[in-house]
Amino acid sequence: MIVSHSLPEQALLRPYAQSGAYTDCYLMTLPGPVHLAHFVEAFYSSSVFKFERTLLGLALGKKASDQDAAALGRSQVSQFSAWQVEERTDTQLLLRFGDTRSWFMVETAADTSRLYFGSAVLPRKVDVEGKGVFSAGFHLLSGFHHRYSQALLRSALKRLPKVQNA
Template sequence: MVVVVNQGIPPGRLIADYAEREGHFTDCFSCVVPGKVALADYVTAFYTTPLFRAERLVLRLAARAPSTDAQARALAEGASDQFAIWQVEARRGNELMMAERSGRTKSWFKVLAQGSSTQLLFGTVVVPVRSKSGDLVLGPVFDSLKGAHTFYARALLAAAARKLRA
């Protein structure tokens, strides 16, 4: 069984810059898997799980953004900076920040060695927009889907961890 926990945003990481900005939504989930896991293997596992393949199918149909497992691996290994609707925003050591086309949502991945295990971290950033009144808002769609987002983010991380353990 994979135990996914909600974790505070780790300081000094790519996602931390967004957590400190006014109006931005950030979250971070983590789990621990046995063995040494490289970032490339984690990212590949994440984007090639059956759960994420379902999202890729929706993106292919709705956003005309086809993607393959080979493209996921190329992204993970640094041979490509694009995957479906995402573009690499930053790579640093054992972490990766991806931004979707609009730049409003981002996905963050990190691996941390812990003795004979590896901690997998996955986070999300939602960038606010200015309302007509000038306030920073995430928008009613995101506000209404925040619970579903949390459930889905945890499920994606757990699926990647299970795939790495198999």
Template sequence: MANYSTNGSYVDCYTTEIPGQISFPEFVLAFYTTPLFKLERFILKWTVSKPSTDAQAKQLADGATEKFAAWHVEGRGENEILMCDFQGRTRSWFMIVPLNAADGSRTRLYFGSAVVPVRSSKTAEPSLGFVFQILLRFHKIYSVLLLYSAKSRMMSRSSR
């Protein structure tokens, strides 16, 4: 994501912590299979013909595929993944960091986004576009809701 923070892209990053140690695949799978994200998957299926399943989300989480719904893997590490959308305009970044605190082990979850500018046909300057500016507030709220939905999903699974 650091590359995008220096080229005029919009970049954000949200974090939260969860009790205990979770694996990176658990985080990715939980994120892409929350009811909230399934709504986005439904919309992608019908608007841009990019269907996806929970089984495909698991394959992505496990490193068995490089594509999921409208995204492909741009980069992957042991505890992080950077996804790029099919138009090349947006990125989604996930990372975990295991923590050892005095009150027990925890895992910090990261979720970030980047929106890459395009050159304006009028000025030839990089621009994020009018639509993005209008949707920015929604994007920020939605990003936080997605992260907390994944956290909630993992916490409910661990309490079973």
């Protein structure tokens, strides 16, 4: 089950939340160990994301393959399609593309893994209270963004066993 969740204290995405950016976070708890490399590869090689990958390849000339997704997960590359690695630890990956950020984190215990995925959108400006100011278009697309994020995660979860057993 995918649930909306607050950002963990150690999240690489947290500084954006504190600086007025829009941030979100989703959590899935799965049985058994899951490695960050497998989560990232499953996400970026999922059937739902392949559609986005194709669009970015056509629109921006930034093609990427399943092999590129695996290389990103294994820390072998610092760019994947239009995304650049901004920061990486053993359990987290933060990517940037323009004014957006994508974040992955894995917490593994003896018999379960907590998989986190989140996004940040940087505001064009911040008001006097430190809150980001976003366009009407941003607000109109926010509902789609939430549904799309969850669809991406469901698709990644279906792909995860194939990636882990490869």
